[in-house]
Amino acid sequence: MNIVEINHLSRSYGSKQALKNVSLTVRKGEVLGVIGENGAGKTTLIKHVLGLLKAQEGTVRVFGLDPTLDPPGVLVNIGYLAEEDSLPGWLSVHEVQRYYRAFYPSWDQPYAEDLCRTFGIVRKSSVKSLSKGQRARVGLMVALSYRPGLLLLDEPSSGLDPIVRRDILGSIIRTVADDDRTVMFSSHMLAEVEQVADRVAMIKGGEIMFCDTLDAIKESHVRVTLQTNPRDQAAPNILGAFGWERHGQEWSCYHSGSRAEFEASAAKLGVTVLDYYELSLDEIFIARSQGEAVSC
Amino acid sequence: MKSDSVVLNIRISSSGGIPIYLQVVNQIKYLVAAGRLSPGDEIPPIRTLAEKLLINPNTVARAYRELESVGVLEKHRTSGTFVAEGGSPLATPEKYRILTDRVDALLSDAHQLNVPISDVINLIDQRDAVLKKGNPML
Numbered sequence: 311m312n313i314v315e316i317n318h319l320s321r322s323y324g325s326k327q328a329l330k331n332v333s334l335t336v337r338k339g340e341v342l343g344v345i346g347e348n349g350a351g352k353t354t355l356i357k358h359v360l361g362l363l364k365a366q367e368g369t370v371r372v373f374g375l376d377p378t379l380d381p382p383g384v385l386v387n388i389g390y391l392a393e394e395d396s397l398p399g400w401l402s403v404h405e406v407q408r409y410y411r412a413f414y415p416s417w418d419q420p421y422a423e424d425l426c427r428t429f430g431i432v433r434k435s436s437v438k439s440l441s442k443g444q445r446a447r448v449g450l451m452v453a454l455s456y457r458p459g460l461l462l463l464d465e466p467s468s469g470l471d472p473i474v475r476r477d478i479l480g481s482i483i484r485t486v487a488d489d490d491r492t493v494m495f496s497s498h499m500l501a502e503v504e505q506v507a508d509r510v511a512m513i514k515g516g517e518i519m520f521c522d523t524l525d526a527i528k529e530s531h532v533r534v535t536l537q538t539n540p541r542d543q544a545a546p547n548i549l550g551a552f553g554w555e556r557h558g559q560e561w562s563c564y565h566s567g568s569r570a571e572f573e574a575s576a577a578k579l580g581v582t583v584l585d586y587y588e589l590s591l592d593e594i595f596i597a598r599s600q601g602e603a604v605s606c
Numbered sequence: 607m608k609s610d611s612v613v614l615n616i617r618i619s620s621s622g623g624i625p626i627y628l629q630v631v632n633q634i635k636y637l638v639a640a641g642r643l644s645p646g647d648e649i650p651p652i653r654t655l656a657e658k659l660l661i662n663p664n665t666v667a668r669a670y671r672e673l674e675s676v677g678v679l680e681k682h683r684t685s686g687t688f689v690a691e692g693g694s695p696l697a698t699p700e701k702y703r704i705l706t707d708r709v710d711a712l713l714s715d716a717h718q719l720n721v722p723i724s725d726v727i728n729l730i731d732q733r734d735a736v737l738k739k740g741n742p743m744l
Contacts, residue, residue, distance in 0.1 A: 487653040501620035
């Protein structure tokens, strides 16, 4: 079952196209990590899932519903945490709990108190007196306390210390381990994405570059060293290859796609494959950010 | 949560290209081989280890499955997952067969890179010393 289903979603802000024909699903019980440079479209995508933006083209379904047509029906079941918290600063943590409880019928107060203890949140303190890390923990406590079916985190780790980041990762793990709930989160911390995500989607310039399991992503991205014919002055023309670099008669490139097809094209051109080098998610991210858009 | 399962001293490193499930597999194999885990020891439930290492529960499940399929761990239907009897990597010819494959791959690399076998053996000793240093309980 798909918790989030996005089909052919496009969105422009004036002349700037923020999302181009994005299709993406988040399955029940999985953790989907969304990566991409600043301005790639991650937040715009997440705002569509929350129903804060209406699809200009394409469709967005969350729990099978259109979040812009039925905001309460969708939002009561999404736990949301953004990079900048939107907590009412003038309230105490205790009042924050009472405030959110009114909106969420499934609010679990003993669990909320449990989370406060785990995160070391003092319920008497006012939100505006808290550090950025403590405010993030309060936001996390709120997002988790009604046990939402979908936990949606938009760069939750940005600018936070490693201990808060541990709490956030731990919450992601508990959410999926507990009762098959679902997590979608965007992040710049690729090591964290690698640790907790079942599948990873990369957005660049509003387009999905890939969306797959980490194994499949690593399988389909390699750095290759080739030996070309001494007569050849240009890089071999191989589908899916990009980021060419020349070292004398040897050429290196990145390749995304099937390795068998790469070898077949190389053989056809009379080019010898010398070496494959496996890439980390970091290297794949950098390569695909700089390389041209290759659909795979 | 069961409190009688052992604490696994595992570290996950995100640098280097080794998949996380494989890091878990290798380190549990190593703990068994080194005698730090004994046959019959109960290893933590998937969820407990996932929360401790902050990794996806499916990754832990995959590592456990892999370790079950090579006979290092065994699942008892109701009670949990345990280190298998005879789970030591040196107990069966199968383990030698796995190592022989690895050695063959290493030797072919060494030949291609023109590194003499004596240097390879020295390197193995050196690496072993480094690994032991990284595990002060050995």
